[in-house]
Amino acid sequence: GAVVSQHPSWVICKSGTSVKIECRSLDFQATTMFWYRQFPKQSLMLMATSNEGSKATYEQGVEKDKFLINHASLTLSTLTVTSAHPEDSSFYICSARVGQSTEAFFGQGTRLTVV
Amino acid sequence: AQSVTQPDIHITVSEGASLELRCNYSYGATPYLFWYVQSPGQGLQLLLKYFSGDTLVQGIKGFEAEFKRSQSSFNLRKPSVHWSDAAEYFCAVGATGYQKVTFGTGTKLQVIP
Numbered sequence: 724g725a726v727v728s729q730h731p732s733w734v735i736c737k738s739g740t741s742v743k744i745e746c747r748s749l750d751f752q753a754t755t756m757f758w759y760r761q762f763p764k765q766s767l768m769l770m771a772t773s774n775e776g777s778k779a780t781y782e783q784g785v786e787k788d789k790f791l792i793n794h795a796s797l798t799l800s801t802l803t804v805t806s807a808h809p810e811d812s813s814f815y816i817c818s819a820r821v822g823q824s825t826e827a828f829f830g831q832g833t834r835l836t837v838v
Numbered sequence: 839a840q841s842v843t844q845p846d847i848h849i850t851v852s853e854g855a856s857l858e859l860r861c862n863y864s865y866g867a868t869p870y871l872f873w874y875v876q877s878p879g880q881g882l883q884l885l886l887k888y889f890s891g892d893t894l895v896q897g898i899k900g901f902e903a904e905f906k907r908s909q910s911s912f913n914l915r916k917p918s919v920h921w922s923d924a925a926e927y928f929c930a931v932g933a934t935g936y937q938k939v940t941f942g943t944g945t946k947l948q949v950i951p
Contacts, residue, residue: 766942767941816882826884826887831879
């Protein structure tokens with residue numbers, strides 16, 4: 724199957740700093756990428772959907788200015804957590820797909836810890 | 839709005855035993871249903887999906903699932919579990935295929951010798 728690489732796998736940052744997470748489709752061009760957040764013992768919650776070259780569409784309750792998403796190319800999307808706080812600590816995972824009706828492939832996720 | 843319930847948070851089975859993971863969904867029309875597996879430190883991998891047609895769906899790694907509209911269920915089964923099946927399993931429902939997929943809270947499977 725197609726490969727989606729997410730980097731870094733884990734990161735620890737100080738409160739107030741910003742952290743960037745990258746999501747790359749390695750062997751296909753992803754027209755759409757999704758960003759999810761997973762709290763412990765909870766399910767994945769969709770944060771936003773991004774289409775290459777367009778502004779991301781955020782789900783209700785997700786702060787656009789805090790979670791900046793950029794999908795500048797067909798193989799790369801980035802999620803920047805700005806002015807991170809301990810409550811932003813979570814597991815962030817991306818997925819990518821080609822077209823509207825194809826399977827979305829998931830990255831391995833990023834464990835963010837804000838101290 | 840669509841929703842998914844996985845009533846079992848944690849299940850332990852012996853290696854070689856059969857497995858059934860429960861999933862109930864809520865959606866007004868015919869749903870698109872998925873089962874994903876997440877191994878520790880890994881992303882989600884699609885095990886199988888139901889879009890239409892035969893209600894018994896075969897997936898990878900020997901898994902199958904049956905869509906039962908009358909019970910709003912899409913339970914995952916495997917006749918003989920292997921130690922490598924230990925992971926977390928997520929059921930998901932989508933309104934239009936892979937768009938806007940809603941995940942359940944997951945079932946963690948432990949396999950004992």
